[in-house]
Amino acid sequence: MAKRTGEKYQVILEAAVKTFARTGFHRTRIADIAGEAGVADGTVYIYFKNKEDILISLFQNLMNTFVEELKNELLQCQNANEKLERIITYHLTTLANRPDQAKVTQIELRQIDQVINKGISKPLKSYFYLIEEVVEEGKKQGLYRHNLDTRIARKVIFGAIDEVITCWVMSGKAYDLIALRNPVFELLVKGLQ
Amino acid sequence: MAKRTGEKYQVILEAAVKTFARTGFHRTRIADIAGEAGVADGTVYIYFKNKEDILISLFQNLMNTFVEELKNELLQCQNANEKLERIITYHLTTLANRPDQAKVTQIELRQIDQVINKGISKPLKSYFYLIEEVVEEGKKQGLYRHNLDTRIARKVIFGAIDEVITCWVMSGKAYDLIALRNPVFELLVKGLQ
Amino acid sequence: MAKRTGEKYQVILEAAVKTFARTGFHRTRIADIAGEAGVADGTVYIYFKNKEDILISLFQNLMNTFVEELKNELLQCQNANEKLERIITYHLTTLANRPDQAKVTQIELRQIDQVINKGISKPLKSYFYLIEEVVEEGKKQGLYRHNLDTRIARKVIFGAIDEVITCWVMSGKAYDLIALRNPVFELLVKGLQ
Amino acid sequence: MAKRTGEKYQVILEAAVKTFARTGFHRTRIADIAGEAGVADGTVYIYFKNKEDILISLFQNLMNTFVEELKNELLQCQNANEKLERIITYHLTTLANRPDQAKVTQIELRQIDQVINKGISKPLKSYFYLIEEVVEEGKKQGLYRHNLDTRIARKVIFGAIDEVITCWVMSGKAYDLIALRNPVFELLVKGLQ
DNA sequence: GATGAATGAGAGTTCATTCAT
DNA sequence: AATGAATGAACTCTCATTCAT
Known part of the structure; x- marks a missing residue:
C-alpha cells in the first residue's frame, strides 16, 4: 500500500x-x-x-521542489541582502504563477488536524532553516544587527510573506502580487539592520 | 432559528x-x-x-471584544510607536492568557471553507483597520517614512504577529510568548522607519 | 388533554x-x-x-357537517333518482367551493397510516350508508334493478365521484367541476337501472 | 447515483x-x-x-408490466364490451393475486406529496389512455352512446374499480375480490350504453 | 388556560475505504 | 496493477412533544 x-x-x-x-x-x-x-x-x-495523505504528499512534493530550486537561486547571490530579496521574489513569483498551488498552500493546507501537521512541518522546516541561514549570514556579514534573534526574525519574515500571499489569494488574486516584492523587502531588511 | x-x-x-x-x-x-x-x-x-455558524459566531464575539478593548488601550498611548507596541503586547498577551481562544483562532478557524471566511473577514477587517490607522498616524508624526505603503505595512505587521503566535501554539506553548514582544516590536518599528 | x-x-x-x-x-x-x-x-x-388527531378531527368535523347538510338536501327529493342526483351535485359543489377542504380530503387525508384510517372510516361510513339507502330505495321504487348489489353499487357510485374530484384537484382545478354533474349522474343511473 | x-x-x-x-x-x-x-x-x-424514488420506481415497474400484459390480453378480444370486461377482470385479478402490490398501489402510493405524484401519473396515464381507447372503440362500434364523454367515462370506470379494490384492501382482504367482476362490469357497461 | 424554550430520539444520507474480480 | 460495486460507520439536523412558568 x-x-x-x-x-x-x-x-x-x-x-x-x-x-x-x-x-x-x-x-x-x-x-x-x-x-x-x-x-x-x-x-x-x-x-x-488516504485523503490527508494526498494533501500532505502534495505539499511535500511542492515544497521539496520549492526549496531545491530556491537553493539554486541563492547560489547566485553575493550576500544576505541579495539572498533575502531573492527569497521574497522567488516565493511571491512561484505562487503568483501557480494559482492552484497558491490556493492549496495558503488555504486548503491549513484545513487539517494539528496532529497531521507533522507531515507539513518537516518540509516547511527546511524552508525555515534556509531563511534562518540567510539571517545568520547577514549577521556575520555585518548587514544585520548582532543582537537580532534569528528565530524571531525568521518568523517575522515568513509571516510577512505568507500574510501578503494569503491576502492576495483571499482577494481573488485581484492585483499584481509580484509588485509587492520591493516594499516587503525594504520593510523587512530595515527591520533586520 | x-x-x-x-x-x-x-x-x-x-x-x-x-x-x-x-x-x-x-x-x-x-x-x-x-x-x-x-x-x-x-x-x-x-x-x-450549524457547526460553522458556531465557529464564526465564536470568532466574531472574541474579535469584537478584542478590538474594543484594544481601542481602549490605544487611547492611553501618546504616539504611533507606543500604539504599535501596545498592539503587539495586547495581541500576544491576550492569546497567551487564553490558550483555548489561541488554539481556535490560530488553528481551528482556518479549517473552514473560503466561502465562510466572509463571516471571519468582517471582524478581522476592523482589526486590520486599527493597525493601518496607527501606521498612518506614524507617517504623519514623522516616525515612519512617508513613502511607506500602509496596506503592505499592515500585512507585514499582522503576518509577523500571527506567525509568531501560530508557531507558539504549534510548539505546544513551550515557551514564553509575551517575551517575544520586544524583539518583534523592534524589528517591525525599524522596518517602518 | x-x-x-x-x-x-x-x-x-x-x-x-x-x-x-x-x-x-x-x-x-x-x-x-x-x-x-x-x-x-x-x-x-x-x-x-397529535398531528394525526388534527387531521382526523378535521375530517370528522367536515364529514359530519357534510352528511348532516346532505341529509337535509335529500329531504326535498321525491325519489331515488332525484336523491342520487342531489348527492352527486352536493358532493361536487361542496368540494368545488372549498378548495382547501378538497385538497385535504382528496390528497392529504390519504397520507396517513392504515391503522389510523379508523378515525376516517367512521364518519365516511355514514356517508356510505346514506348512498346505500338511496340505492335500496331505488330498488324498492322499481327504478333500479332488483338483483343489483347495493354494496357494489355504492362503491361504484362513490368511486366514480371520488375519482372525478381527485382528477380535478390533481389538474390544479383547471376546469369546471360542477359541469361534470350531469354526465356522471347519467352514467351512474343508467348503470343502476 | x-x-x-x-x-x-x-x-x-x-x-x-x-x-x-x-x-x-x-x-x-x-x-x-x-x-x-x-x-x-x-x-x-x-x-x-431516496425513499420516494424507490416507491415511484416500484410503481413505474409494476405499472409498465401491468399495461403491457393488459395490452396483450386485449388483443384477444373482439369488441369494446369484451375488452372492458377483460380490463376489469385483469385489474381485479392482478391485485387479488399480489396482495403486497395491492397494498402498495392502493394505500402506500397515495402517501406521498402531490409534487412527486408526477412520477406516478405518467405510467398511470398510459392505463387511463387504454381505457379511453376502449370507450372510443365502443362508441364507434355502436355499443356505447355517441354523446358519451370519454374522459368522464374513463374516470367513472377507473374510479369504480379503484374504490372496489381499496375497500377490499381496507377490509383486510376478507372476501373474494374477483367475484365482484361481473356486477361491476354489468353496472359500468349499462352506464355506458 | 396559555406559553415557548428545551428536549432527544430518530432517520436519511454521505463517502472513505475495502476487496473480489 | 486496476477496477468500481459494495460496505456501514458516522453525524447532522428536524420536529413532535413536554413542562416549568
Missing part, C-alpha cells in the same frame, strides 16, 4: 491540486480526485493512504 | 471554544458541544444555524 | 385546513399550524392529541 | 414492496428495506435517489 512512484502517482497528484483548489479540501471526495485523474476510486488507494 | 441572545447562547459558545480547542473543529460533533454545555443536541440548533 | 371545544379549537382547526392544503400533511409542522392559528405550539396539544 | 439496472436493483425493489406493504411507506426506514434485501444501507443509494 502507498506506492509512491509510477505514472499514475503523478496524475493523481495533479488531479488533486486542481480539485482541492477548485472545491476545497473538505468538500473534495476521493471520487472527485479519481474522476479528475481518470482512474478508479480504488486506484487512489494504491498510491495514497 | 438562530436566536442570538439568552443565557444558553453564552453557555454553548463557551462550551464550543473549549471543545474546538480540545478536539479540533472537524472532529468535534454537535453532540460534544451540547454535552459540554449541558444542553440537549437540539438546543444548539435553537441558537445556531 | 384533548379538550375538544372552545374558541381556539376552531381556530386551530381552520389553520390546519389551510396549512395542510398549502404545505401537505407530512411537510406541515405543528409549529406551522400554531403559527397560522396565532397560538403557541404547546396550545395545540391542549386541544389535540 | 441512480443506477437503474443490475441484480441488486431488482432485489431492492422486491424488498421494498414487501416492506412498504408490511410496515407502510412512512414507517419504513431505508435500513428496513436494505435489511430485507440483504444489502448495506448505502447500497440502496447506489440504485435509488
Whole structure:
C-alpha cells in the first residue's frame, strides 16, 4: 500500500491540486480526485493512504521542489541582502504563477488536524532553516544587527510573506502580487539592520 | 432559528471554544458541544444555524471584544510607536492568557471553507483597520517614512504577529510568548522607519 | 388533554385546513399550524392529541357537517333518482367551493397510516350508508334493478365521484367541476337501472 | 447515483414492496428495506435517489408490466364490451393475486406529496389512455352512446374499480375480490350504453 | 388556560475505504 | 496493477412533544 512512484502517482497528484483548489479540501471526495485523474476510486488507494495523505504528499512534493530550486537561486547571490530579496521574489513569483498551488498552500493546507501537521512541518522546516541561514549570514556579514534573534526574525519574515500571499489569494488574486516584492523587502531588511 | 441572545447562547459558545480547542473543529460533533454545555443536541440548533455558524459566531464575539478593548488601550498611548507596541503586547498577551481562544483562532478557524471566511473577514477587517490607522498616524508624526505603503505595512505587521503566535501554539506553548514582544516590536518599528 | 371545544379549537382547526392544503400533511409542522392559528405550539396539544388527531378531527368535523347538510338536501327529493342526483351535485359543489377542504380530503387525508384510517372510516361510513339507502330505495321504487348489489353499487357510485374530484384537484382545478354533474349522474343511473 | 439496472436493483425493489406493504411507506426506514434485501444501507443509494424514488420506481415497474400484459390480453378480444370486461377482470385479478402490490398501489402510493405524484401519473396515464381507447372503440362500434364523454367515462370506470379494490384492501382482504367482476362490469357497461 | 424554550430520539444520507474480480 | 460495486460507520439536523412558568 502507498506506492509512491509510477505514472499514475503523478496524475493523481495533479488531479488533486486542481480539485482541492477548485472545491476545497473538505468538500473534495476521493471520487472527485479519481474522476479528475481518470482512474478508479480504488486506484487512489494504491498510491495514497488516504485523503490527508494526498494533501500532505502534495505539499511535500511542492515544497521539496520549492526549496531545491530556491537553493539554486541563492547560489547566485553575493550576500544576505541579495539572498533575502531573492527569497521574497522567488516565493511571491512561484505562487503568483501557480494559482492552484497558491490556493492549496495558503488555504486548503491549513484545513487539517494539528496532529497531521507533522507531515507539513518537516518540509516547511527546511524552508525555515534556509531563511534562518540567510539571517545568520547577514549577521556575520555585518548587514544585520548582532543582537537580532534569528528565530524571531525568521518568523517575522515568513509571516510577512505568507500574510501578503494569503491576502492576495483571499482577494481573488485581484492585483499584481509580484509588485509587492520591493516594499516587503525594504520593510523587512530595515527591520533586520 | 438562530436566536442570538439568552443565557444558553453564552453557555454553548463557551462550551464550543473549549471543545474546538480540545478536539479540533472537524472532529468535534454537535453532540460534544451540547454535552459540554449541558444542553440537549437540539438546543444548539435553537441558537445556531450549524457547526460553522458556531465557529464564526465564536470568532466574531472574541474579535469584537478584542478590538474594543484594544481601542481602549490605544487611547492611553501618546504616539504611533507606543500604539504599535501596545498592539503587539495586547495581541500576544491576550492569546497567551487564553490558550483555548489561541488554539481556535490560530488553528481551528482556518479549517473552514473560503466561502465562510466572509463571516471571519468582517471582524478581522476592523482589526486590520486599527493597525493601518496607527501606521498612518506614524507617517504623519514623522516616525515612519512617508513613502511607506500602509496596506503592505499592515500585512507585514499582522503576518509577523500571527506567525509568531501560530508557531507558539504549534510548539505546544513551550515557551514564553509575551517575551517575544520586544524583539518583534523592534524589528517591525525599524522596518517602518 | 384533548379538550375538544372552545374558541381556539376552531381556530386551530381552520389553520390546519389551510396549512395542510398549502404545505401537505407530512411537510406541515405543528409549529406551522400554531403559527397560522396565532397560538403557541404547546396550545395545540391542549386541544389535540397529535398531528394525526388534527387531521382526523378535521375530517370528522367536515364529514359530519357534510352528511348532516346532505341529509337535509335529500329531504326535498321525491325519489331515488332525484336523491342520487342531489348527492352527486352536493358532493361536487361542496368540494368545488372549498378548495382547501378538497385538497385535504382528496390528497392529504390519504397520507396517513392504515391503522389510523379508523378515525376516517367512521364518519365516511355514514356517508356510505346514506348512498346505500338511496340505492335500496331505488330498488324498492322499481327504478333500479332488483338483483343489483347495493354494496357494489355504492362503491361504484362513490368511486366514480371520488375519482372525478381527485382528477380535478390533481389538474390544479383547471376546469369546471360542477359541469361534470350531469354526465356522471347519467352514467351512474343508467348503470343502476 | 441512480443506477437503474443490475441484480441488486431488482432485489431492492422486491424488498421494498414487501416492506412498504408490511410496515407502510412512512414507517419504513431505508435500513428496513436494505435489511430485507440483504444489502448495506448505502447500497440502496447506489440504485435509488431516496425513499420516494424507490416507491415511484416500484410503481413505474409494476405499472409498465401491468399495461403491457393488459395490452396483450386485449388483443384477444373482439369488441369494446369484451375488452372492458377483460380490463376489469385483469385489474381485479392482478391485485387479488399480489396482495403486497395491492397494498402498495392502493394505500402506500397515495402517501406521498402531490409534487412527486408526477412520477406516478405518467405510467398511470398510459392505463387511463387504454381505457379511453376502449370507450372510443365502443362508441364507434355502436355499443356505447355517441354523446358519451370519454374522459368522464374513463374516470367513472377507473374510479369504480379503484374504490372496489381499496375497500377490499381496507377490509383486510376478507372476501373474494374477483367475484365482484361481473356486477361491476354489468353496472359500468349499462352506464355506458 | 396559555406559553415557548428545551428536549432527544430518530432517520436519511454521505463517502472513505475495502476487496473480489 | 486496476477496477468500481459494495460496505456501514458516522453525524447532522428536524420536529413532535413536554413542562416549568
